[in-house]
Amino acid sequence: MGEFELIRHYFAAASCAQAGEGVALGIGDDCALLDLPAGEQLAVSTDTLVEAVHFPASADPFLLAQRALGVSLSDLAAMGATPIGFTLALTLPRAEPDWLQAFAHGLDRMAQQCGARLIGGDTTRGPLSLTVTVFGRVPAGQALTRRGAQAGDLLCVGGCLGDGAGALSLVLGQRQAPAQVAEALLARYWSPQPQLALGQALRGKATAALDISDGLLADCGHIAAASGVALLVEQARLPLSQALLALLGEEGARQCALSGGDDYVLAFTLPPAQLHGLQAAGWPLQVIGRVEAGEGVQLLDEQGGRITPSAQGYQHFGGNGV
Template sequence: MPSEFQLIQQFFQREQAEQPAEGVLLGIGDDCALLQIPAGKQLAVSVDTLVADVHFPRDADPELIAERALRTNLSDLAAMGADPLWFTLALTLPEANEDWLRSFSRGLFKCARAYGIALVGGDTTSGPLSITIQVMGATQPQHTLRRDGANIGDFVLVTNFVGDGAAALAAIQNTQQFTDEHTDYLQQRFYRPTPRLAESALIRELASSALDISDGLVADLQHICDASDLGAVIDVENLPLSPALKSLNNDAQAYQWALSGGDDYELCFTVQPEKMADIAMLIAQGELQATVIGEMIAGGKVICEYEGEPFKLAKTGYQHF
């Protein structure tokens, strides 16, 4: 059985060494990586752990598991308006399965190359399958997206579609039937969510606050409310739904998934009224896909309304415990 260091050398260190990254003075192989932050930038750091059969099926394709793990972490950089730089990886494995590691490594580096982020260190250990990734990115201090900048009257927007993450899980678990075309689309949305880095770069000089939607739109928008000491109202009828969700012909279910399902990894952001013309121009030019779904108000809670009437939620979002 190969040792920890042989596994690192075979599947992670060798490939990364072939593609040296900017700012990496010393990468994989020593006790610490040595990194040079770009001049005039701030370092944004985030870490998440994905656990088998909690965040992904343990019997899923390892290449897709790797893509999901890195992409969901990259979404945190997008939420802050950060450009990707480096990441670390800690793998807990039930066994040293070389075929599994080869496939996982292939998916990991394919994604890393696509988004211009370099692996600079990590760890492997024995135990139940879990993946911990720490991402690092650079932000411009004056254009960092935070949760505490919203104001009363700001519009609330989301990128792309919401609700696909929950719909994808239902499709994977066979609790909801979709056409083959929509099932393929939802599988991609689950295993290969798009970190909205390009959209983040467009809005970071315009948005007053932002975050990514991981635990559910209502639960995550509540974080902006808490940080900004405000409330928000969501106009449920304006939620952007994908063709897959619309195909259900069940608006009640689709809206529940969109509001509280989570795993969408879209951006939710707020914009002051005087900057909405710039956002509208980006949308009209096809550079940004985003929808106004509500506004920030006084108070401390997220309120959901459908055509002006209260809309009842079955749950507010994903609970970690």
């Protein structure tokens, strides 16, 4: 089966999702064409997942597709953008109908859930890897970037931290867990839920934002560097899930929350005056620290003393980003 037939056949659902707004021409020509409403900007992000580097060799194709698209859409959430569509560059050692069908099904499910449409791509033969490029729209000048954090802002996150990293030890078979615990954590790993609505709600309110992919401390470091400020993280305020605490205990869970990656939860800085309105509207935000003049990221103990973190980064899956 040729490249075109293959894409058309298996990915028809994701390319025809109802969320067609903004897509003037989809799959099947040299380019896709997107319309952008007046006064909006296009947000674009590209992510690659490589077998045995970012996911295990035997990964379930349904879950893999969900994860690949969810992770990419999380970058749109971090900018406060609304998804339009995505392209998929899929490199496969061979074309296996069962694998493709399950993969396309997972892709379609995440696409429908997030209102994104498959608008084009390329299918090639080679070692398994996926590159997803996502497109979203955001009112001009209102995108959330990493560079606006101000001394006096609160540091917040959009949900529990560390579950992705906790789940990784299950994915790798390094740990075992009771079914209920495993299920909760694996869902966070394989089906990350991009916080698109929260990102959009933060436009005009948050001063800086990103999604946590490299680990809380490393990602806070990105905001600190881009904004030219210091970020203080209060260790006692880190939101930890019951499942993660059950798997790793408090100390292990905290390490995952600080230095684990793959959470795909938003981290953002907020002027204190904005907090009450967002909380009253029911947004799931947790204050975990604050912004000060200075540089870098500091971890604070319960008495406000400064702790030297034992690990600052996170290396994905089995390998490293280079």
